């Protein structure tokens with residue numbers, strides 16, 4: 075659709091958005107120190123960015139451990155994308171924290187993939203890790219609600235960085251007993267691919283004040299058009315799709331009454347409104363990463379190979395490409 079309308083067919087963004095506050099360094103250290111008490115790592119990624127939310131810092135720390143990769147927020151992507159995510163690894167599960175059945179299945183996967191042996195009396199100890207805002211605390215609360223019918227034990231919030239310390243063990247299931255550590259969301263100190271960092275920011279993994287909200291809104295518009303989605307057109311009362319973020323934000327500001335004195339549209343407020351609508355799933359379900367085999371391999375190579383991972387080399391590489 076985008077091509078037919080003469081819209082942009084590439085988005086140029088060249089400087090990675092990076093966010094690595096002190097509590098993340100400390101969190102990573104605590105994770106490392108606690109690993110010896112853990113039977114299973116539950117690594118959460120955001121289904122909307124199944125590749126961009128891979129944190130290669132974790133690879134160094136938990137590389138050889140027994141691990142279940144969980145694509146959370148699966149309610150926000152189409153079914154076809156779920157099928158492709160399955161190709162990203164072997165021990166893979168999906169979850170939607172708001173869906174009891176999905177959490178029951180996840181609890182079964184935790185039992186299946188932990189080193190727990192039913193014949194022994196050992197309890198299962200899991201640790202949930204992942205980038206900020208992927209839903210780690212929500213999953214623990216949902217598991218505890220489903221497994222024990224008990225209320226919240228971990229603090230959650232719509233902004234990244236709510237959990238700042240490793241938790242004590244939280245019991246979520248009985249017979250077998252399953253306990254989980256909640257951990258602070260840890261970002262990579264440097265995200266090699268600028269577009270990936272933009273996607274992570276767009277899905278709420280990086281604090282909005284570190285990124286440029288209007289650029290995120292522009293990228294969102296670009297992708298919505300690329301997906302051929304008309305939901306925003308109808309929802310925002312537009313006559314037709316637009317590729318012009320300035321036009322859209324001016325229109326939105328008037329529509330939601332975000333006007334300064336003199337009737338000047340508040341574009342930042344409009345951009346925040348646009349992003350919030352997307353993050354709440356109100357503009358459709360999309361997977362922002364290309365999850366074809368070649369791309370997965372390329373990303374994994376980029377993240378794992380310390381030689382390529384040198385900042386300057388990566389910067390040079392990403393600048394020389396026209397990223398998607």
Ligand SMILES: Nc1nc2c(ncn2[C@@H]2O[C@H](COP(=O)(O)OP(=O)(O)OP(=O)(O)O)[C@@H](O)[C@H]2O)c(=O)[nH]1
Nearest residue numbers: 171206207208209210211212231232235236237259
């Ligand atoms: N749509 C949807 N939203 C979810 C799901 N799981 C969590 N969320 C929302 O995602 C946001 C972040 O959830 P948290 O559980 O606080 O995320 P976290 O990974 O613990 O965040 P940090 O404290 O930054 O490490 C909250 O607004 C949750 O309601 C899900 O499965 N689907």
